[in-house]
Amino acid sequence: MRVDVQGLTVRYGEVTAVDDMSFSLSGNKIYGLLGRNGSGKTSLMSTLAGYRKPSGSVQLDGAPVFENAAAMRQVCLVRHSADAADKGDKVSYVLEYGAAWRDTWDNAYALELVDLFKIDLKTKVGALSLGQRSALGVVIGLASRSPLTMLDEAHLGMDTPTRYAFYDALLNDFMEHPRTIVISTHLIEELASLLEEVLIIDSGRLVLQEEADVLRSRGTEVTGNVSDVDEFTAALTVLSEKSLGSTKAAMLYGALDYDQLIRARQLGLELGPIALQDLFVHLTEPVGGKR
Template sequence: MRVEVAGLTVRYGDVTAVDDVSFSLSGNKIYGLLGRNGSGKTSMMSALAGYRRPIGSVRLDGVPVFENAAAMRQVCLVRHAADAADKGDKVSQVLEYGAAWRDTWDNAYALELVDLFKISPKAKVGELSLGQRSALGVVIGLASRSPLTMLDESHLGMDTPTRYAFYDTLLSDFMAHPRTIMISTHLIEELSSLLEEVVIIDAGRLVLQEEADVLRSRGTEVTGNTADVDEFTAGLTVLSEKSLGRTKSAMVYGALEDAQLVRARQLGLELGPIALQDLFVHLTEPVGGKR
């Protein structure tokens, strides 16, 4: 599913949550929607799902999503821990609702996921732990097999082993059933290997949209003798530094030129990639105390 957003603005009274954002998603990829708290991620996803009338344009495969029942049935947005489910409903009922709402629903897969995450179909939603409710949200998102599936921090309530099981399941199901998946997360490094492309927003505005590997290539970790590292990084944008004895490691932002690569070899420096999360922090760092 192609997603085309033009001039999207979302306001709550005097507060502008999303400010004139434009981008497009080509489809059949796993996208990461990255932003600090209050950056507008949830508001943007709500607009993409057709939950609110947009200022600007949100089109899915060329048609507006708002007040378009056919388009909205092709979208699944899971916000946090299955928050659309009534606490008095049983898990089995929630799965029945999913099957009734979505033509693409795979009930056999839903039951497989419920078993994987150790959720009793007979349990009431209100009786589930936070981690189980988060897992139920993931079940709804993945089993929907919606052409546009969005998971808004839906995995944060899970413990580490369950999150890793989710990541493995997400990737294997995406490979078997390609679709457009967007995930908003603060656990950037845990998910970074899954992300093919990232959309970064800050204070409601688009910072960048780029393939994850291209973004990673913007930064380099430089390691070696302290004096040599200091010489090499002079004049470069240094994100952070660490020292241990005579050895120093510095993370720099910006592509290195051929002459710089040659100089690094002459100095005996080791060059390596830096974490996507470190680049995200740099790109959304407040300037002069303001964002």
């Protein structure tokens, strides 16, 4: 599903959560929506899902989503820890409701995922742990097979093995059933390898939208002897550094030119792709104000 957003602003009284945002998603990719706390991710996704009237335009496959039942049936937004589900409902009822609402729902797959995440169908939502509630949200999100599926911090409270099971399920199902998936997360490195395109938002504004591989090529990780790395990076933009004994790794922002690549080789430095997380930290406003 294609998504077109034009001049979108979301305000809560004095607070501008989304500030004149415009972008398009060509579709059938896994998109990472990255942004610091309060940057506007949830406000943006709920507007894309048609939950709030947009100031500006939000179109899904060329049609406005707000007050458009047919378009809204094509969308599944899973907020963290399945908080939209009624705590008194049994898991089995939540799945039935999911099935009734979505034409693309795959019930056999939903049951497979419930089994994978070890969720008892007879348990009431309120009796599930935080991680189990999140897993239920993921079951709904994936089994819906919605042409636009948005997962907003869907991993909240999941332990590490469960999160990895979620990432595997997501990737496998996406390969078999390509669709537009938007994931917001603060665990950037864990999900980085799944993301094909990345949108970074900061204070309600789109900072960048780029293919994940292109984004990674905007920086370099340089590893070698502490003194060699220090010499090499002296005049460059260093995003972060890590030292272990006599070895140091520095994350650099900006592409290296030919002479710098030659110098790195002379010094015996190893060059590798930069971590998405370091780029993200660099591109968004630091905690406590401007750099």
